[in-house]
Amino acid sequence: MTVVKFIIIGSGNIASAYFSAITNIGQAEVVGIVSSKTIKPKPLNNLPFFKSLKDVKIDFDAIVVCTPNGLHHVSTIEAATLKKHVLCEKPIDISLESIDKMIKACKVNNVKLGVAYQRRFSSDNPVVKNLIDENKIGKIFSVDLAVKNYRDQAYYDSADYRGKYKIDGGGPFIQQACHYIDLYYWFFGKPTNLVSKLGTFVHNIEVEDHGAVICVHDSGMIGTITASTATKPGFPAKMEIYTSKGYIILENDVITQWGIEGMANPSIKINQPETNKHTGASNAFVNDTTNHETVIKDFIQAIELDTNPLVTGESAKNATEIILDIYKSQF
Template identity: 50%
Template sequence: MRYIIVGTGNISNTYVAALQKLSGSELIGAVSRSERPLRTAPGLPIWKSLADVDQAFDAVILATPNGLHHQGALQAAALGKHVLTEKPLDISRAAMDEMIAACASAGVILAVCYQRRTSPDNQTIKKLLAQNAFGKIFAADLSAKFFRDQAYYDSGAYRGTWAVDGGGPFMQQACHNIDIYTWFFGLPAKVSSVLGRFAHEMEAEDHGAAILQHSNGMIGTIIASTAARPGFAARLEVHCEKGSFTLTDDRITFWDITGISNPADTQFSYAHDGATSAAVTDTTAHETIIRDFEMAARTGSEPLASAESARLTTELILQIYANDTAKTISTRRSD
């Protein structure tokens, strides 16, 4: 497949590197309203809009800020091009619905790069959950305590804003981890949260906690932060009828489940934890997402992170924001 990357900021470099490693996948250029070149592929052509592209291509990769994803998706769908977007799908229900409807009407694939779903250990847990192998699950506790300095938020006017980023660490840094939570357990029936801003000059929260009550009785907790110096590995601890297990940065690091041997894949090498930096140097998981995306485009199969599935992650985050009992972030825009 032949690709256009929309957006030439930092995350675009990850997709450039991933495409360069995939035989049969070709990056032909990028779209940038400022006409800024791709840093890691400076010789490729740059257009100001998708409508200006004068070469044949099959799909777009959206590497724009969160709240602009729907714009690129709608433009691509109008041209009949498949869409792979950086996470999250978008930051509002209306935008996500519009994207999904436009791509469905155009008959093109819309997928999201939630690459943590490619982890062998995460996939193993997903299969065991489908088999009800753990018995009743009564607790799932997700901790995504990361750190970003003020310079990170100062590096782009949109960072940490409601209108473009869609929020703080819940929508931005921790949404990958929250996506695994929703992929495993679905949406809760009830959400209560407390959010605050403690270490940064920004609009949105930089630390918060949520308690989630699921219809089957399971109690979940999620902590998300970019104020937890120096930054910690993400952990998901699950407690169930048959015991407990822990995933640390998508690897099984603790296992005590009656009747099931530890299924950890010790060969898994993807190592981006996101605790202290937004940079991604290991593109293995992105390559897997792109291969899966191309298979879906060729065969019509559902991609690993379909738009409908990824929509649940944004939905949960929006509920966390809407149910902030502290009401400390008074500048939050309404969805």
């Protein structure tokens, strides 16, 4: 079994989560960190630190991009030119131009580009995806997605880029809710039209901290998306799906209510609700790396078998496109 050697780019909270996830996988290891920070988080203390990717003189196979959103393209393109594979933290980036450059660089240099939208692997989400793809739950006419998180002002004050468009790219739609907007796309495709209303209500920031969107799809389906970092104390992410045969309600990726005619609840987590587990609703720390481990295993398999990871750059681009449309379509 080949051990894939990773360099993590960035040394914030999410870098520590990736270090833990990779350490838990037998066929992977972290061999170094690239960061401009002088203070090292405790889990990363014993690893070699480098100021830039070009300074790395040890052997490695791939990078994990854990820099702020709008800088993802920088490390991705640099790694691709070095013929190294790239696993990028969400969102893939904040502009379509940068995303296209990332995808092109990885293709030209024949390296893998995967994106950590791990909700696609989480709990009952693959089950629901299969039911939708196999047209087993009837015609979907309504979907309501609510990602109602809370972040205090200290979160936004913790770094100069937070709460600003230039690097963060926006507020909760592109930061906290992008996981579920990717899931919305994965389930239902991109809306053909949408209209949004966003505002800043409880924080001193440049970007939105709360907003709502109405989406219309070619199928006639009407969707709503609410995203927030203003809703105390933070609530489980919730998706309600209504069809000609009934309804499905998911909370934190678990089917908590099931009402599809003639079909038993197919939840793999039935009688094991996870809605009280920490999922980022009230703070940014990642305590459970199970889904990250699944993403990394999938990415390693793509490298070894020369296949595509589940979430490619092209696929991840769709979530950013929807989010950018949300920002453009305010009334």
